[in-house]
Each structure stands twice: as C-alpha cells, then as structure tokens.
Amino acid sequence: MSQSLHFFTPSSLTFSKQSLPKPSCNRRFPVTTLSPKLISIKASASADPNSSTTPPQVLISDNGTGAGEILSSTPQDYDTPPSQSFLSDSSSIDVDAVTEVELKENGFRSTRRTKLVCTIGPATCGFEELQALAVGGMNVARINMCHGTREWHKRVIERVRRLNEEKGFAVAIMMDTEGSEIHMGDLGGASSAKAEDGEIWTFSVRAFDLPRPERTINVNYDGFAEDVQVGDELLVDGGMVRFEVIEKIGPDVKCRCTDPGLMLPRANLTFWRDGSLVRERNAMLPTISSKDWLDIDFxxxxxxxxxxxxxxxxxxxxxxxxxxxxxxxRDSDIAVIAKIESIDSLRNLEEIIQASDGAMVARGDLGAQIPLEQVPSAQQKIVQICRQLNKPVIVASQLLESMIEYPTPTRAEVADVSEAVRQRADALMLSGESAMGQYPDKALAVLRSVSVRIEKWWREEKRYEAMELPAVGSSFSDSISEEICSSAAKMANNLGVDALFVYTKTGHMASLLSRCRPDCPIFAFTSTKSVRRRLNLQWGLIPFRVSFSDDMESNLNKTFSLLKARGMIKSGDLVIAVSDMLQSIQVMNVP
Ligand SMILES: Nc1ncnc2c1ncn2[C@@H]1O[C@H](COP(=O)(O)OP(=O)(O)OP(=O)(O)O)[C@@H](O)[C@H]1O
Ligand SMILES: CC(=O)C(=O)O
Ligand SMILES: [K+]
Ligand SMILES: [Mg+2]
Known part of the structure; x- marks a missing residue:
C-alpha cells in the first residue's frame, strides 16, 4: 500500500490509498514491521477532514523544470556547471562511495548522522592522505587561508576533486578566511618558538631579517605598539602562553613571559587590561581584509x-x-558560514545567523575573547539558535587536541565530542588534529565512532529534546513545506520507517527534514552536484544526485529500482517520501 498526502494549495488537500505490496522476506535491514491498520490510522489522523479519498493519481505541477531522467553516475566534476551535468545517460545515481558501503553493510539505522569536517594541512594534503580521510568519513575538507599559499590550497582542491571524480566521493570544500585578527608572524619558517618563564621577548610590527633574532616575534597589526599599555597582559593563542607588557620602545613592545609554552606560527594575539579584553581598536579592523577579498576571489x-x-x-x-x-x-551557489569567535558575534548572534547559510562555533578564538568557562554555554546557545533558524552548525576546535600528539583521546575529549553530538550539532570539525597532527585518521575514527554511539544511545533512550522549532518560512508555501517536513519526520519516528526520501531542487526541503532530527536517515535526491555537496554538511542527510521530474510516481519508481540495483534498499523497506516540487507526503513499502 502506498499512501499519500498531497498539498498543492491551501484549498486542495488530497489523500490517496493504494494496496501495500507484500514485504519481501529477504530484506537485509531490520525494519519495524508495519501493520496496514497502523498506516491507515496515522494517515487518516493526518488527513484533512474535508479531503476526499481519491484513486491513485499522477500529479503534475508546472514549475518549468521539464521531465528528467535519473542521471548517470558521471564522476564529481567541479568544473562542469550543473546545467551541463544533465547531459549524462539515464542509467544510474550518484552517491558517496563510503556511504554506499556503510548502508549495505550496516543497514540504515547505523549510518552516521553527524557530519565531519577535516582541516587539511601538511599532514593530510597528499592524495593518499586525502583519500584516507574520505574513506574515514570526511564530508567536508576545510582549507584555512591563514596558512599556506594559494598555490598550495589550489593543489589541495584539485586533489579533492580528483578523489571525488576517480573514487566516487562527494567531499565538499570549505574555504576559511584569515580575517583581521591580530596575530604573530610565521616565525621565519620555524615550526614553533618556546617561551620560558621570566624570559623577555620583543613583539614588534617591524619585519625582522632572517634568521629571526632570538626572542622576537613579528606582529601583523600596525597599531599594536600604540594600543598596548605597560602592565597589559598579552595572550598567545587564547592563553596557551602569557606575557606581561613591561616596556614600549617605538614599534617594539617588551614583554616578560609569565606562563611558558610553545608558540605556533601565526598564533592569535589578544591583550587584556584589568581583566578585560582590549578590543576597541581590534573592533575597527575590517572583518574581511584586502587579503581576504583576494582569497574570496580565489x-x-x-x-x-x-x-x-x-x-x-x-x-x-x-x-x-x-x-x-x-x-x-556562476550559480551563486557558494554557502556562507559565519564563524562565531568574537564578542561582537555573540552580541549580534541571531541576526548574523539569520543572514548566513550556516555557522561555526569557533571555540579556539572564542575562548580567547570570552572567559573559557563561558564557551560551553555559548556553544549550546549557538547550536540551538542555528537549529531554530534552520542553519547548519559546526562545532570546532580542540575536540581531540591531545590527538595531535597521541594516538588515543582523553576521556574529557570524548565527553566533549559526545556533548556536541548530543546537542545535535550538524557537524564536528578537526583542526590541528588533521592539519598537522600525527594521527589524523585515528582522530577522524574517534569522531566517527563517538558520533555513531551517541546517536544510537540518544535514539534508544528516546531523549527527544523539548526544543521548540519556530516557523522559519516567510511565505505560505514555505510554511506548507515546514509543516510537511515536521509531520513526515514525526510519522517516520512513530512508524519506525527505514528512511525518509526527499526530492529537492534547492536542498531547502532536505534541510527542513534534517532540522527535525528524525530517527531514520534522510535520503536527499537532488539534481545538481553543488547542492549535493552542500547537503553533505547537514545532519542526517545522505545526498544523492539524480535527475527527476515533477511526477512523483515515476521519480519513486526510478529511484527504487536504481537503489535496489545498487543493493542500497530492499523490497519491503518502509519509506516516507516528500518533495518540494509537489508538496506531498507518501508512505510506502519499496516494491
Ligand atoms: N595549510 C596549512 N599549512 C600549514 N599548517 C597548517 C595549515 N592549516 C593548518 N595548519 C596548522 O594546523 C593548526 C591548526 O589549524 P587551524 O585551522 O585550527 O588554525 P588556527 O591557526 O588555529 O586558525 P583558526 O582560528 O582559523 O582555526 C595551525 O595552527 C597550523 O599550525
Ligand atoms: C576554527 C576557528 O577559527 C577557531 O576555533 O578559532
Ligand atoms: K581562519
Ligand atoms: Mg579562529
């Protein structure tokens, strides 16, 4: 039996029933058995009392897309505009190679919902290393323009593309700008500089000749010597190393080390007076520097x-x-992620997140600007606001910091990762662990296994948070989509379905389903590669690329047969399908 609820316009609500195909007995995935009675109760309960029961129907809405065939699995190609990607044959479907194996081997329920972002650096920039990360579950590769040259980053991007093309991955690329923070120079190529207790160091805007004179640090901010005062506390990297300002001599600022430690190239610098961050001048720096604009063009x-x-x-x-x-x-399809890492960003949090396509809890710098003990509550608040405003959120920095050097995480780090997963953040990010650590693959494996374990625990315990999800739609049509998605997610939980299917052109409907954090995975079918890659950042979405028409019956039939041929679904699997071309909910067993 296939049951559907279609919402076209406010006034035409229809509801149709068909007979259930017999579930196949050789299903591979454990699925809650569905009694037809249960379906009919649920469906009737959801139906508008004014609606009529209609025979099976084909519903066409003309939104100018034309009919589509499910497309070939032509490899990922960043250089092909999405429109050209429709030129492929109609025999298959693109899905991430790792997800496919995971689905086949472990079934729907055990797929990981939390997405993983890896910062790429010297430890992981080679093709083999990138491939190991992709195999290990990296959904997004982050390149940090604070470090390395554009040529270096370009090579990384090329390798990720090649990996996607040749090996069937769909790893997305995130470029992170440097921003106008005050930071140290690159230490003349040294990997670090060690400051000992009581040592006197010189911080200066002067460029030093190489080799760098002993105990000198170049600072990138011209106003540095004017802004600091004798007696200020200077924090390197949010307090990893601390100095007291003891003397100013022209552009040179002499400081005594009060908390020893290792200073890394381009480490962030903040200065504090009477227990507060000095930020007046820093606040005058443009968020996007001239160098950032060049990076953005890149x-x-x-x-x-x-x-x-x-x-x-x-x-x-x-x-x-x-x-x-x-x-x-070309298609203005680059999503903008706001990094929340300053006092001002916390102050204007809602409007910033509302304007963005997603946010990052950048705890590294945030912890240098607000007291460390305030970071966890800020994290929780940012994650919650993002969920309410339907924007993906990444929790970043120091998740597994000790794994830069050691092959196993600390208990505290595992607890921190668990908390981010429990908060239902969309994604977790590795920074130094994957960029320059000794165990990038092991760190990724820890994120993966902790995510899967906590997600499972959460489902078993049915720890549904009582989070209100306010309406986000600005039009009536958006509101219908939201209602459809929240109803479909609720039905999916109540019926214990195997998967939610969503056919979405822009990805919006998929994100609305993801926002509900349903128990089952969400198969998101979209026709462009760029939308598919972007969906990789969102909780619970398994993005596929296919082309589809406005005829849901034929979309479903094609998708079923393609997925069955790949061994990714089986006859009898119970699915709820929604679509953004045709606002509808359908409940059916895979024939
Ligand atoms: N492209 C790169 N080349 C060399 N080293 C890198 C590169 N990317 C990252 N790293 C190293 O990994 C460390 C952690 O990376 P991360 O991206 O967190 O940088 P960060 O300097 O802390 O800045 P941000 O606040 O933007 O995260 C860096 O401090 C740097 O030592
Ligand atoms: C990721 C980042 O920029 C930070 O944590 O500061
Ligand atoms: K950065
Ligand atoms: Mg930062």
Missing amino acids: GIAEGVDFIAISFVKSAEVINHLKSYIAARS
Whole structure:
C-alpha cells in the first residue's frame, strides 16, 4: 500500500490509498514491521477532514523544470556547471562511495548522522592522505587561508576533486578566511618558538631579517605598539602562553613571559587590561581584509562549496559577501558560514545567523575573547539558535587536541565530542588534529565512532529534546513545506520507517527534514552536484544526485529500482517520501 498526502494549495488537500505490496522476506535491514491498520490510522489522523479519498493519481505541477531522467553516475566534476551535468545517460545515481558501503553493510539505522569536517594541512594534503580521510568519513575538507599559499590550497582542491571524480566521493570544500585578527608572524619558517618563564621577548610590527633574532616575534597589526599599555597582559593563542607588557620602545613592545609554552606560527594575539579584553581598536579592523577579498576571489574561481568568514561582527558583512558572491559566481551557489569567535558575534548572534547559510562555533578564538568557562554555554546557545533558524552548525576546535600528539583521546575529549553530538550539532570539525597532527585518521575514527554511539544511545533512550522549532518560512508555501517536513519526520519516528526520501531542487526541503532530527536517515535526491555537496554538511542527510521530474510516481519508481540495483534498499523497506516540487507526503513499502 502506498499512501499519500498531497498539498498543492491551501484549498486542495488530497489523500490517496493504494494496496501495500507484500514485504519481501529477504530484506537485509531490520525494519519495524508495519501493520496496514497502523498506516491507515496515522494517515487518516493526518488527513484533512474535508479531503476526499481519491484513486491513485499522477500529479503534475508546472514549475518549468521539464521531465528528467535519473542521471548517470558521471564522476564529481567541479568544473562542469550543473546545467551541463544533465547531459549524462539515464542509467544510474550518484552517491558517496563510503556511504554506499556503510548502508549495505550496516543497514540504515547505523549510518552516521553527524557530519565531519577535516582541516587539511601538511599532514593530510597528499592524495593518499586525502583519500584516507574520505574513506574515514570526511564530508567536508576545510582549507584555512591563514596558512599556506594559494598555490598550495589550489593543489589541495584539485586533489579533492580528483578523489571525488576517480573514487566516487562527494567531499565538499570549505574555504576559511584569515580575517583581521591580530596575530604573530610565521616565525621565519620555524615550526614553533618556546617561551620560558621570566624570559623577555620583543613583539614588534617591524619585519625582522632572517634568521629571526632570538626572542622576537613579528606582529601583523600596525597599531599594536600604540594600543598596548605597560602592565597589559598579552595572550598567545587564547592563553596557551602569557606575557606581561613591561616596556614600549617605538614599534617594539617588551614583554616578560609569565606562563611558558610553545608558540605556533601565526598564533592569535589578544591583550587584556584589568581583566578585560582590549578590543576597541581590534573592533575597527575590517572583518574581511584586502587579503581576504583576494582569497574570496580565489575561492569563487575554484568553485568552493562553502566560504567561512572569520571574526564576523555583524549581519551586514555577511549580506555584503553574499551579494558579492551572487554577482560573481556562476550559480551563486557558494554557502556562507559565519564563524562565531568574537564578542561582537555573540552580541549580534541571531541576526548574523539569520543572514548566513550556516555557522561555526569557533571555540579556539572564542575562548580567547570570552572567559573559557563561558564557551560551553555559548556553544549550546549557538547550536540551538542555528537549529531554530534552520542553519547548519559546526562545532570546532580542540575536540581531540591531545590527538595531535597521541594516538588515543582523553576521556574529557570524548565527553566533549559526545556533548556536541548530543546537542545535535550538524557537524564536528578537526583542526590541528588533521592539519598537522600525527594521527589524523585515528582522530577522524574517534569522531566517527563517538558520533555513531551517541546517536544510537540518544535514539534508544528516546531523549527527544523539548526544543521548540519556530516557523522559519516567510511565505505560505514555505510554511506548507515546514509543516510537511515536521509531520513526515514525526510519522517516520512513530512508524519506525527505514528512511525518509526527499526530492529537492534547492536542498531547502532536505534541510527542513534534517532540522527535525528524525530517527531514520534522510535520503536527499537532488539534481545538481553543488547542492549535493552542500547537503553533505547537514545532519542526517545522505545526498544523492539524480535527475527527476515533477511526477512523483515515476521519480519513486526510478529511484527504487536504481537503489535496489545498487543493493542500497530492499523490497519491503518502509519509506516516507516528500518533495518540494509537489508538496506531498507518501508512505510506502519499496516494491
Ligand atoms: N595549510 C596549512 N599549512 C600549514 N599548517 C597548517 C595549515 N592549516 C593548518 N595548519 C596548522 O594546523 C593548526 C591548526 O589549524 P587551524 O585551522 O585550527 O588554525 P588556527 O591557526 O588555529 O586558525 P583558526 O582560528 O582559523 O582555526 C595551525 O595552527 C597550523 O599550525
Ligand atoms: C576554527 C576557528 O577559527 C577557531 O576555533 O578559532
Ligand atoms: K581562519
Ligand atoms: Mg579562529
């Protein structure tokens, strides 16, 4: 039996029933057995009392898309505009190679819902290393423009593309801007500099000749010597190393080390007076520096999927960047992620997140700007607001910091990762662990296994958080989509279905389902590669690329047969399907 609820317009609600195909007995995945009675109760309960029961029907809505065939699995190709990607044959479907294996081997329920972002650095920039990360579950590769040259980043992007093309992955690329923070120079190529207790160091805007004189640090901010005062506390990397300012001599600032430690190249610098962060001047720095604009042009030219903006202070800068991208990028399909890592970003949190396509809890710098003990509550608040506003959120920095050096995490780190998963963040991010650590693959494996374990525990315990999900739609049609998705997610939980299917052109309907954090995975079918890659950042979505028409019956039949042929679903699996072309909910067993 296939049952459907279709919402076209407010006034035409229809409801149709067909007979259930017999579930096949050789199903591989454990599925809650569905009694037809249960379906009919649920469906009737959801139906509008004014609606009529109609025979099976084909519903066409003309939105100018034309009929589509399910497309071939032509490899990932960042250089092919999405429109050209429709030229492939009609024999298959694109899905991430690792997800496919995972689905086949472990079944729907055990697929990981939390997405994983890896920062790429010297430890992971080679093709083999990138492949190991992709096999290990990396959904998004992050390149940090604070480090390395554009040529270096370009090579990484090329390798990720090649990996996607040759090996069937769909790893998305996130470019992270440097931003206008105050930071140290690159230490003249040294990997670190050690400051000992009581040592006197010189911080200066002067460029030093190489080799760098002993105990000198170059600072990138011209106003540095003017802004600091004798007696200020200077924090390197949010307090990993601390100094007291003892003397100012022209551009040179002499400081005594009060908390020894290792300083890394380009480490962030903040200064504090009477227990508060000195931020007046810093706040005057533009969020997007001239170097950032060049990096952004580079990102647009390379067709990255996400641009993460460091030290966002207001929604204005996000709007500005989005219009800049829209004017320059081919399909203006680069998502803008606001990094929440400053006091100003916390102050204007809602409007910043509302303007963005997603947010990152950048705990590294955030912890240098607010007291460390305030970071966990800020994290929880950011994750919650993102969920309410339907924006993907990444929890970043120091998740497994000790794994930069050691092959196993600390208990505290595992607890921290668990908490982020329990908060139902969309994604977790590795920074130094994958960029320059000794155990990038092991760190990724820890994120993977902790995510899967906590997600399972959460489902078993039915720890449904009582989070209100306010309406986010701005039009009546959006509101219908939201209602459909929340009803479909609720039905999926109540009926114990195997998967939710969503056919979505822009990805919006998929994100609305993801927002509900249902128990089952969400198979998101979309026709463009760029949308498919972007969906990789969102909780619980398994993005596929196929082409589809406005005829849901034929979309479903084609998808079923293609997925069955790949061994990814079986006859009898119970599925709820929704679509954004045709606002509908259908409940059916795979024939
Ligand atoms: N492309 C790169 N080349 C060299 N080293 C890198 C690169 N990317 C990252 N790293 C190293 O990995 C460390 C952690 O990376 P991460 O991206 O967290 O940088 P960060 O300097 O802490 O800045 P951010 O606040 O933007 O995260 C860096 O401090 C740097 O040592
Ligand atoms: C990721 C980042 O920029 C931070 O944690 O500061
Ligand atoms: K950065
Ligand atoms: Mg940062």
